[in-house]
Each structure stands twice: as structure tokens, then as C-alpha cells.
Amino acid sequence: MWARASAALLAGFLLAAAVTGLVAWLPPGPWQRAIVPSLVAFVPLWMLAALWAFSFRSGLRAWAWLGAGALAGFALLWLLRAMHWVQ
Template structure:
């Protein structure tokens, strides 16, 4: 599930970028590390709800592009 991993990393990066700057960097990093497997597992589970593999690839690919775009905009 490459697309799920991309979504998880992008959302984790957004979490770190949008967290208040007053918070400790170590806490933000640890939260981001723990956030990735949770999101990745969720996306991995949702992938089985699609009727075909092509639909899953198309939808998850689109979600990956959107989350990467949000990550880039969040700079």
C-alpha cells in the first residue's frame, strides 16, 4: 500500500507543521512517529472496501496527491 504510506507521511508532516511552535520538538516528533502507523493501518483497511483494485488505486492515488499538495501548501 504505497498510497497509504504516502498519505500517512504527508498527514504526519502536516501535524508537525501545524502544531504550535511553543510545543517541544521531541514531543512533536514522537507524536508524528506514532501517528504514521495508525493512519497507514486505517488507509490499508479502507482499501478493501473498494469494488476493484483499479478503483482503489485511483482513489488512493488521488488522496495521495491531495495530501501531498496540502503538505506543500502548509509550508
């Protein structure tokens, strides 16, 4: 249970941060317009990730899935910025 709780706290935070970054960057226009709605969405996204962590059978699976999702999200953010598709 502690492994899933730590995955919910840490990996869920990173996953929610990556999704929040995508929510801020992907709409057309400057990202500054989307920062407030994306920050408002951050806490519910983090809570959803935390709930999702407790649906796994083991803490290792929770860490693996949430960590992979966070890694994929940050990789996508990096790719969008490296290709100059976002400001």
C-alpha cells in the first residue's frame, strides 16, 4: 500500500504536471492565456492520477504505469518545444 501511495504522490504529481503542460501549450495562441485554466485543472488531474495508482495490483505496476505516463508526457513536451511547434 505504501508503494502505491508514494507512486500516487510522486509519479502522479509528475503525470499531472505533464498533462497540465500539454493543456497549456496545445491550444492555439500564446500559452499565457491557458495557464490559469491549466493550473485549475492540475489538482483534479493529480487526484485522478492518485486514484488510478490505487487501482493497480502492486506498487511496482503503479510506479511503472504512472512513471511511464509522466515520462511520455514530458518527452512530448520536450519534442514540441524542440521542433518549435509551441512558443
